Amino acid sequence: MHALRRWWDDTAGGLPATFWYLWAGILINRAGAFAMLFLSLYLTDARGASEAVAGAVVGAYGAGGAIGVLLGGVLTDRWGRRATLLAAHVTTAGLMVALALSTHLALIAALSALVGMVHSMPSPAFVAAIVDLVPENRRSRAFNLQFWAFNLGMAVASLLAGVLAEASFLALFLVDACATLATAAVIAWKVPETLHRRATPAPLPAAPPGRRPGLLTPLTDRVFLTFVGLSFLLAVLSMQTSTIMPLAMRADGLGPSAYGLVVALGGALIVLGQLFVPRLIDRHRKHVVLAVSTGLMAIGFGTLTVADGLGVYLGAAVVWTIGSMLAAPPNAQINADLAPLELRGRYQSVFYLTFPAASFVAPTLGGVSLQYLGAAHWLIVGGLGVLAAAGHLLAGPPRERRVAALLRSAARGTGRTPTEDRVAAV
Structure with a gap:
């Protein structure tokens, strides 16, 4: 028992309660984020797209992700961590429903790019919130648990995705949307805003005089x-x-x-x-x-x-x-x-x-x-x-x-x- 308690203290002890709600949000998010794993199969089997078209649509999802991660970083600093997480998850759920009901390939491609963008937005906000909450001497453990939750969620997603894809592609997207909303609910219920702004931010050399620093820094x-x-x-x-x-x-x-x-x-x-x-x-x-x-x-x-x-x-x-x-x-x-x-x-x-x-x-x-x-x-x-x-x-x-x-x-x-x-x- 003593050894087990010591292992727990070394692994996860001393982390604030809000961290565990963020951790639960990451786990639910990843466990439910399985629809895009089967996007190419959905396009070829259910929508009659060629492999080249399917590849282009999947590429649009990836391009949206590159834009989304930058946008998520800017909004995390301007809106706050909680607001960015909520906006991204609620928007993702709505786009998933739209994607499930869309039949035109051009519309599916546009929606896929938007999904890629909002899928990537939470990453900077999740990490920034963890850094805000967790003392410096416990962050290594916090990030270790974050990585574990991400991979555990992906393992669950891989199992669920295969079952749902064989049953119904519509169910695949709709269950994904529900899991995303569940993450938003956990954040709205239990995660306060963690960004605390200083009244007079310290100047950064890379920022022009009189302006707040941005991505240039x-x-x-x-x-x-x-x-x-x-x-x-x-x-x-x-x-x-x-x-x-x-x-x-x-x-x-x-x-x-x-x-x-x-x-x-x-x-x-x-x-x-x-x-x-x-x-x-x-x-x-x-x-x-x-x-x-x-x-x-x-x-x-x-x-x-x-x-x-x-x-x-x-x-x-x-x-x-x-x-x-x-x-x-x-x-x-x-x-x-x-x-x-x-x-x-x-x-x-x-x-x-x-x-x-x-x-x-x-x-x-x-x-x-x-x-x-x-x-x-x-x-x-x-x-x-x-x-x-x-x-x-x-x-x-x-x-x-x-x-x-x-x-x-x-x-x-x-x-x-x-x-x-x-x-x-x-």
């Missing part, structure tokens, strides 16, 4: 952009599992069921093991953890160079999944540490742009690489991982010195909080 913050670039490389590695790996497995004579087994193994490892990650990494410096985790992903994907059977793919999946599990908490916490209070949402939005960017680059360049280089493609992927690991080792110390200096400044009684000092340092 994170886009000119070299320390932050270096971190974003390294995160982009990590995202490109992660995207291999859903974009290029299925093609490589098919070339090795493995069917969809084998691919599903590899993906399911990764999801099961995250669901079962993610809660134990904080005890493994809390004693180590964040940039070292990120270097090790990225190195593990490089080894995992590099191993596919010699893959010729399911066993190698499964073993490699274990290695790169462990790497992604270790990377999630420090990645999110570093992003939070570098973000000024007034621009927390905007910093999150720039960070989250790495995911739609990687979702475009990974399949576009990866498909060409696999076609012309074959198995050597995985050597390139592994090399990118090694490059990212080295980048973390080089960029980590100056980044951590900045954060440490801000904390020391506050401790000496400068009259400013660490966040206010961080604003001045940007």
